[in-house]
Amino acid sequence: MSAAGRPGVGWWLLILPAFLLLVAFYIAPIVQVLAISVTEPEPGFGNYERILTSSAVQRVIFTTLRICIITTALALLLGYAIAYAITLARPVARGWWILAVLVPLWISVLVRAFAWVTLLRRQGLVNNALIGAGLIEEPLPLVWNEFGIVVGMVHYMVPFAVLPMLASMREIDPRLLAAARGLGASRGEVFRRVFLPLSMPGVIASGVLVFIFSLGFYITPAILGGGKTLMVAEWISLQILDLIRWGLGTMMATMLVVAILVTLAIFSRVVDLRRIFGAGA
Amino acid sequence: MDGAYRTGPFGRSLAWVTALYLVLPILIVVPVALTDQRFLSLPQEGISFRHFGTVLGSAEWLGSIWQSFTIAVAATVLSVTAGTLCAIGCWRISRRATELVRVLMLLPLIIPSIVYAIGLYRYFGPLGLLDRFLGVAIAHGVTGIPYVVITVSTALAAFDPRLEQAARGMGASLSQTLRWVILPRIAPGIFSGAIFAFIHSWDELVMVLFIASRQVFTLPRRIWDGINENLDPAMAAVAVLLILFTLLLLMADRALRRRSEGG
């Protein structure tokens, strides 16, 4: 029989404050954004036509997609290596590996972007060290371009990539790996034929998570892109704050939300949303 | 796992490189903050704490730190209250409708804050909440609810529903059951949620860029301006202080979880 009896009205009242707050102060402002995109400057889908006609809009979308795909691929590769190391590490070492993932996760994104600027700018520590060692004459352009953005974004995303992959790797029965070796598979074969396929659900979950986080990422691209390489979030901010073009800004914001929800919908069969986000906290 | 299967040399090196890539850039701000120079650099002649002095002696920095702290506290109270009650309600009722509520509660984690921020910018105007303490606290508090819902739901998953039945069967009302049976059992989960909600508000920048300008000037906002306008070692000192503060909160969380697991 079901353990639950008959929950009274009281229990529903518990949900009410959060629900009302969310509707009044979260859903409403966002719905307003969607509404503005079809009402300003004039009613209709004029703003959306710009996706087809404006090369500036297209450039932003393609830049964003390119950077997001590169970021996702790199974050998955590096994250996989860490998750793999954590899964196979002894308990004490495992604690340290996890610390190396969790500490960056919780340190302010601004602090991290600042650290990368310190390292990568023209007179930064990396360029100075390379010049000091006589390896280069002129400082390399390491930041305020796409390279800088990718370095900073991957750094931000790796911990998010690690957590779902780690969760799925932990479910792999270690006896399977021992059995595969016992049956004569080399280490590389065990990885390719047993471990990798079994960890694929985690890889997909991580990929989805990193990709949707990257799409709307604002702070790191804005600081490390130096205003020269625009991604969607910074472009939206520019439209609203500097150019006061609400219609265009909200149109792009709507597209951003749609892109994220579509991505989630496509992968919702493969990926348990609640589990991904449960793992992040 | 036992010794039967280990990482190969390639996997191991890649993991090490990644770990260094994750941690070193963050650590680099420590020597930079201790530089004896006037510009961003490693210490040349010796270490100096004067950049920390600059920050801690600056009314502007201290004002922003205080403002961020009070906003984060207010937002955390909001997130924890609403989030905890919601998680308990959803857990107890556990129907399709509450599953929907729980998914709804995840929206602030999924939708980029830039979208929410521009929405708020328009929405708060007529409400008179722009550039107000209350406005920022509400925005941070509402977007902090998911963290609390997640941690409290996780704690509740380990809670034996028969304890709730036992309490009701012995005559306890809903509020007595909440206060004496449910809340004490899930306190560690609530505390974790509170820490995450606090860090969320304390670090939040995107919303603040849109809904605050002069009256409310939080710490992340001041750091943002610092990075964009004058890159000096005082920024590194702020970064170090922030890192220490975050580590402190995380350690508190770990210690509390360990205690609740051990006890």
Place this chain on the structure above:
Amino acid sequence: MNEAKGHALSLRGLSKKYGEFVAVSDVSLEVGRGEFLTLLGPSGSGKTTILMAVAGFVAPSAGAILLDGRDITPLPPEKRDFGMVFQGYALFPHMTVAENVTFPLRVRGMSRAERDAKVRGALDLVQLGAFADRLPKQLSGGQQQRVALARALVFDPALLLLDEPLSALDKKLRAELQEELKALHQRVGRTFVNVTHDQEEALSLSDRIAILNHGRLVQAGAPGELYERPRTRFVADFLGKSNFLDGMVHGATASGFALEAGAVRVAVRLPDGAAAPPEGARTLLSLRPEKVALLAEDEGAENIAEGRILSFAYLGAGFSLRVATEHLGEIRAVLPAWKAPIAPAEGLPVRLGWAADAAVPVLEDAA
């Protein structure tokens, strides 16, 4: 304590459906004042659902629950004033033993002094006075079970509900606590409603047993009555073990009949007031293995069946035999070792005998 403290419970046409699934179907049952009633059945028989409905955790789809004639069906659990011992006990892990037992008094806003006295009394009742400040996890399973009892009794509940109270304990402890529970019931004189799937526990504890199967009440009565006079095949089989003899009714009179199976007739004597099945009808007899005797050479009996021993097992106190008979199929007999007239061996031809009132007619259960 006194008898007047017990309350009477009655279930009237209780049903519970979960969508298409019928968990409880039209169960009516009376529980007298101070009675120890056990709901017995296999898992999925609806016994726990009935208990949960009485406790108020499950809303019945139809029917009513009455306490001393007053309808309590719509009351929430906290208004019913029933003590309950949960499966696994559901002790609050963050409270000490004393705090657990105080809980029902605290929610009733009782004064501290009054509370302390009652808690001491309740803990003494279950002999746990010395453990008041321990946490539940510092206690053994049996001690936890007693804390759960003290907690359920401390507020003088109208009814004590027990959901598989002994199932988490090992076999030896279970037997010990069965006796304690029975003694406790006599001391407090309250109405107890117990749920279990363990027939031995039900037989030894209860004043009355209600046997459930597939959500239906099959038979209710005193343990001896149920054991001696099972109404259906299910009851005979679930409560103890039974042989079943299949045949046609022949020569029915007021006091008995004969069952015709192949070439043999089995004489059946009915107890007073029992009606014989109609002449010529197909009927089923239940014959308890311990009522079958192994006959010596020259010994006679009202019913005799010849056969060969298929297998036997030594049980310490006795033997269990499986005997293949020509007309009645396989018959199982359990006999005390000291009363066996021969040494059993496989293939040995034997004669089995039983009295005419040993076998009782039972009904096939409706599917």
